[in-house]
Amino acid sequence: MPSLKDVKMKIVGVGKTKQITKAMNMVASAKLRGAQARIERFRPYAGKYRDVLAELASKVEGTSHPLLAEHEEKKNCAIVLVTSDRGLCGSFNGNIIAAALKLARQKQDEGMKVRFACVGRKGRDAAAKNGYELLTSYGDRMGSLDFALASSVAQEVIHGYETLELDEVWLVYGEFVSMGHQPPRSLRLLPLATPEAEEAEGEAAGARCEYVYEPQEEQLLAELLPRYVKVQVYRGLLDTSASEHAARMAAMDNATRNCNEMINTLTLLYNKTRQASITSELIDIVGGAEALNG
Amino acid sequence: MSTLQLEVVTPDKTVVSAEVDMTVCPGVMGEFGVLPHHVSLLSALKTGCLRYTQNGTPTHVFISGGFADVNNKVLTVLAESAEVAADIDTARAEAARERAEKRLAEGGENIDHARAEAALQRAMMRLQIANLR
Numbered sequence A: 001m002p003s004l005k006d007v008k009m010k011i012v013g014v015g016k017t018k019q020i021t022k023a024m025n026m027v028a029s030a031k032l033r034g035a036q037a038r039i040e041r042f043r044p045y046a047g048k049y050r051d052v053l054a055e056l057a058s059k060v061e062g063t064s065h066p067l068l069a070e071h072e073e074k075k076n077c078a079i080v081l082v083t084s085d086r087g088l089c090g091s092f093n094g095n096i097i098a099a100a101l102k103l104a105r106q107k108q109d110e111g112m113k114v115r116f117a118c119v120g121r122k123g124r125d126a127a128a129k130n131g132y133e134l135l136t137s138y139g140d141r142m143g144s145l146d147f148a149l150a151s152s153v154a155q156e157v158i159h160g161y162e163t164l165e166l167d168e169v170w171l172v173y174g175e176f177v178s179m180g181h182q183p184p185r186s187l188r189l190l191p192l193a194t195p196e197a198e199e200a201e202g203e204a205a206g207a208r209c210e211y212v213y214e215p216q217e218e219q220l221l222a223e224l225l226p227r228y229v230k231v232q233v234y235r236g237l238l239d240t241s242a243s244e245h246a247a248r249m250a251a252m253d254n255a256t257r258n259c260n261e262m263i264n265t266l267t268l269l270y271n272k273t274r275q276a277s278i279t280s281e282l283i284d285i286v287g288g289a290e291a292l293n294g
Numbered sequence B: 001m002s003t004l005q006l007e008v009v010t011p012d013k014t015v016v017s018a019e020v021d022m023t024v025c026p027g028v029m030g031e032f033g034v035l036p037h038h039v040s041l042l043s044a045l046k047t048g049c050l051r052y053t054q055n056g057t058p059t060h061v062f063i064s065g066g067f068a069d070v071n072n073k074v075l076t077v078l079a080e081s082a083e084v085a086a087d088i089d090t091a092r093a094e095a096a097r098e099r100a101e102k103r104l105a106e107g108g109e110n111i112d113h114a115r116a117e118a119a120l121q122r123a124m125m126r127l128q129i130a131n132l133r
Helices: A004-059 A092-109 A121-129 A147-162 A203-207 A217-293 B090-106 B110-132
Strands: A076-082 A113-119 A133-138 A168-174 A184-190 A212-214 B004-009 B014-020 B022-027 B030-034 B041-045 B048-054 B057-071 B074-084
Touching: A004 A217, A004 B004, A004 B057, A004 B074, A076 A092, A076 A121, A076 A147, A076 A217, A092 A113, A092 A121, A092 A168, A092 A184, A092 A217, A113 A121, A113 A147, A121 A133, A133 A147, A147 A168, A147 A184, A147 A217, A147 B074, A168 A217, A184 A217, A212 A217, A217 B041, A217 B057, B004 B022, B014 B048, B014 B057, B014 B074, B022 B041, B022 B057, B048 B110, B057 B110, B090 B110
Parallel strands: A076 A113, A076 A168, A113 A133, A212 B041, B004 B074
Antiparallel strands: A168 A184, B004 B014, B022 B030, B022 B048, B041 B057, B048 B057, B057 B074
């Protein structure tokens, strides 16, 4: 039986942990709201970009833009891995990293050399630990995401692709599906797959036929394609950041609940221990009195 | 008089969403004006000043790295960054200009050179537009 003081201390300790997890839960939920709002604001931009590019790509049949062309010999692969900087968010980072490593092994089996470009400390640490070469890494930037970051990451891989140093580029990130579901997702960045025109079949197709392009279609496409890579990277960053906060919220919610449970059992134990000590004291007193009387 | 719906969108937010009378965009092939009932057009834009008039009052918007899509009385401008003249942070632009100028003066590898020059151009344009307000 543990002593009364030990149990008391344990209860206080768990209570303090609970305070922290609860605070983290609330911070995460506030940050999640911000991150979600950013995704919401970004959506019109991304959607419009897709539409325009799909439209343009259908106009320019069979172009040989360097970002669209598959390299004949595939030797080098880069994986852009987007994770969070901090842990305490359940299995979120673990899942993304596992997906990235699986992809890396698959590419190695295809005979490619795999290198990583990491945003977020967790991914960087994991890639380094598994002995992969790092192209670049950006730590401590998930808190202050901006388009410039996506831009510089994208610029790096585009440059690598154009100079034939990279033959394939993948993006692995945590997709934000809902509050309770943030699966890892892999997406091929380069060679770029042009977005499919979704609803262009219907009445929109007719209306869009007499477009005036300035400059020429090919040049315009060359201008827009690199930016589309940036848009996709930025989407990955925003999604991961929202997912991270959602995952942390869930994890901290769980932790708080576990703390409550633990406090309950400990309180029960505390009461039992107290009762036991009172009983044994009583037995002492009664026993003593009996001895005197006898 | 009919109006034109102008939307200026950046990755972070919608900067302008308004019914306007006329817009002048800084296209890569030169400035062009867009009035209501303009023919469908897709044009790349260079770093510069987008100007629109609403009820006769002109507003200037800084635009960088974007393109314009005119379709069905809606002009959508997608830009990597866009700021209305009144919102431009002059102190920051000034600092950026000094930084870029310093980098250009020092000289270095070619890739930095192009980037510094673009940064300088953006900063100068921002300051210029800020002075118009």
